[in-house]
Amino acid sequence: MFLQQLVNGITQGSLFALLAISFAIVYGTLRLVNFATGSIYMIGAFFGWMVVKFVIPNLFLAIFAGALAGFVTGFILERFAFRALRGVARIASLICTIGFSWFLNEAMTVLFGAERKSMPSFYSDTAFVLGDVGVSWLQVILVVVAVVVLVSLQILIYRTRIGLAIRAVSLDFKTAGLMGIPIDRVISFTFSLAGAMAGIAGVLASAYYNAIFPYMGNIAGLKSFSAAVFGGLTSIPGAIIGGYLLGLIENFGVQVISAGYRDIIGFVILVIFLLVRPRGLLGRKSG
């Protein structure tokens, strides 16, 4: 069963990695933990589901819709909730993300009801067999989409002008502003980009678990946040490694100990690791 748990872990890890990046991008540029990330993941899942249910049952269109919904939600969140608070008090922005998260969850509960909705199965045929483990096309697509998104993000940040601007703002946004970088637009774009990552993760998760409900993002968000902390919180490669590690640790933890303790296993390892190395796997040295 080693192989099966490996496959489970990698699939789940891809979802964690996408969400962890969403945390890392925002934290990297603004030094702000966006606790609404889990809710944006849920919003993405709902828009993907609506496309599948009311427009056309196509997974890739649903992923696109989820990314778009996440992008727009991230944009709105930054524009109306954070711009006014930027540079005032970081704790106010932090509380604001928590408030926004509850607002989104409750709004979707009122609009759609709290009961689970089912997402149809896509590509559930077996793609290839690994030992005695069948890997479905959906799992392949899930991992491939995650990897494509992660690689294009690296290219965007290290090979383009907007990427250069994001890196400059992340180092010191006041100085970056003095150098003529339009920091409002860069920060707005960063937030939207992080939202799109969460939205994509939401659609992929809903297709994988066939279930959608307004509180689906709470636990996923918390776990991915810890994966991001594990990776160093400011580093995108760190967040990716953190996400996959958490997925693997959880699944093997279930195998070795018990399913009821899966959350505890992940968090205990995180705490021990941070005691030994407080800046995370690939985090920048502070100061």
Next chain:
Amino acid sequence: MRRLIVILLLVSVAVLPVMATGAPEVADNTIHVALSAPITGDWSEYGVNFQRSVEMAIEKINADGGVLGGRTFRLSVGDTKGNPQESATLAQKWTSDDSIVAEIGAFSSSSSMAAQPIYDAAGMVQLSPTASHSDYAKGSPWSFGIVGTQAGEGPFNAAFAYNDLGIRKIAVLHLNNDWGIDTAKYFSEAFERLGGQVTGTEFYFDGESDFTAVLTKLKDSDADGLFIASFYNDGAAINIQRDRLNWDVTVLGPTSLYSPQLTALGGDSVEGLFTATGFFAEDPDPRVREYVETFTAKYGSPPNFHAALAYDAMMLLADAIERAGSTDRQAIRDALAQTADFPGLAGTITFTERGDANKGYSKLTIENGRFIRY
């Protein structure tokens, strides 16, 4: 100016609740009963059906001339959202209203047990249609349950698995709450008494959506059967993910799985699943037919086991009030405790000394997306 606003705000916060409780008291001849149910939330299908069934029962009783020589019923409904704290808050609300004579609810054992001390202290009947935890009814003389306990259902399901389905080695997966722990425990004990072997027991928390890791582990335990102590939503998700892991195994679950939503959410993956119920909507009994047809005509979908139990609860309460000859809270409790052979739609009801009922069940399986008798 700012101070004035703050003071005004504080005053309004203090005054509003007082105004809200000042609702006009209906001083008429009706008998006021309360219902606590998860109208919204993950268990809303059950909660909404509770409300529908209790309202239908009240309509029928009132149309037939009421009780105690022509007194009719009126109902107040509160939403527990499936949350024990909300259920306890509702209990405070109902018990502090002198016009309410008894409460029906809550849906889950956890919610019913969280509210239990409040009903006990206030001296009001708490009649749960569905709470089946063995500690629920015996916890207070004011608490009654009509679904039958897991101590009764567990051995039935175990015999179904062992004798009828020929399962010898079974893996158990349960929801980690009062109900799930009890359901798994009584099933496993009875299954082992019959000579079967439980190869592994695993649990999950409410709200979990990833079952692949735990199913992989249970698959590894080399069982020829899987018992899932879950509700329909988790039951569907578990089977979809089991199917994806290519784990071809006989799946069995308790009465909580009997809902049209299970087949709607689970699709092909729940085909051939086995479950039990105390109420079967296709029963030829004319009373069941009348209830099912009225319900279906009114709400567009057939009632499930839990809906029928809520109907039975209201009918039983009316019967007890008639027998008590008064609407005194104590008199209602005493009459209810005397209940013997009450003919419910979901089985006859005779209360044990503890306040729970022993019931019979029928075996079901799913064929072509429909529940049929096994």
